[in-house]
Amino acid sequence: AQTVTQSQPEMSVQEAETVTLSCTYDTSESDYYLFWYKQPPSRQMILVIRQEAYKQQNATENRFSVNFQKAAKSFSLKISDSQLGDAAMYFCASPTISNFGNEKLTFGTGTRLTIIP
Amino acid sequence: DVKVTQSSRYLVKRTGEKVFLECVQDMDHENMFWYRQDPGLGLRLIYFSYDVKMKEKGDIPEGYSVSREKKERFSLILESASTNQTSMYLCASSPPDRAITYEQYFGPGTRLTVT
Numbered sequence: 001a002q003t004v005t006q007s008q009p010e011m012s013v014q015e016a017e018t019v020t021l022s023c024t025y026d027t028s029e030s031d032y033y034l035f036w037y038k039q040p041p042s043r044q045m046i047l048v049i050r051q052e053a054y055k056q057q058n059a060t061e062n063r064f065s066v067n068f069q070k071a072a073k074s075f076s077l078k079i080s081d082s083q084l085g086d087a088a089m090y091f092c093a094s095p096t097i098s099n100f101g102n103e104k105l106t107f108g109t110g111t112r113l114t115i116i117p
Numbered sequence: 118d119v120k121v122t123q124s125s126r127y128l129v130k131r132t133g134e135k136v137f138l139e140c141v142q143d144m145d146h147e148n149m150f151w152y153r154q155d156p157g158l159g160l161r162l163i164y165f166s167y168d169v170k171m172k173e174k175g176d177i178p179e180g181y182s183v184s185r186e187k188k189e190r191f192s193l194i195l196e197s198a199s200t201n202q203t204s205m206y207l208c209a210s211s212p213p214d215r216a217i218t219y220e221q222y223f224g225p226g227t228r229l230t231v232t
Contacts, residue, residue, distance in 0.1 A: 009157075035220060045207065045223040091159060095218035098162065100174045105218045107152075109159040 006108035021077045023092035035093040087115045121224035136195040140208030147213045149191035154205040198231045
């Protein structure tokens with residue numbers, strides 16, 4: 001089965017430091033989008049950043065950037081100058097095929113990020 | 118801004134009850150989704166719909182059904198709730214004219230407890 005793997009269930013980082021969250025995926029699509037979502041405690045899931053697979057340039061949104069390695073099917077999220085508001089569960093997402101043969105977005109199991117003041 | 122709302126933030130039901138979870142989006146999105154979120158398992162797709170009255174099974178449809186009578190509303194139905202359906206349920210929608218695997222906008226979630 002096609003999967004999305006986040007190998008770090010929990011991570012912590014000192015405020016103002018940089019942290020990288022890992023994600024590997026497995027899709028048979030040739031052109032696709034990859035996503036990182038953030039879910040703060042008891043709050044709504046929101047999109048952090050998206051990467052279009054055919055673009056070689058890594059996406060950047062302010063303090064958030066990705067390291068996209070298409071051949072390795074790796075899609076890590078780097079958070080620079082970490083802030084207390086970055087504390088959340090982070091999910092990466094990739095297209096896969098469901099058990100019933102439908103195309104869908106599959107989410108990883110998440111990485112809980114703690115910011116240490 | 119896209120707004121996806123869910124009818125309840127918290128819900129407590131008894132085993133065997135029929136449970137309705139409602140989701141409404143206000144941006145004329147064609148694609149809508151229901152997920153359940155459990156610790157250590159991430160988000161798992163239950164059902165999705167790409168148009169009114171259309172539905173497709175996700176990865177874990179057993180024990181659930183859905184209804185989409187209007188474009189803006191997508192309901193998840195637990196015909197006979199069981200304790201293993203205790204979970205956080207998330208609704209999402211995604212824009213028209215995009216692949217079903219494009220970016221999704223999420224509601225706040227409904228935490229359902231079945232006792």
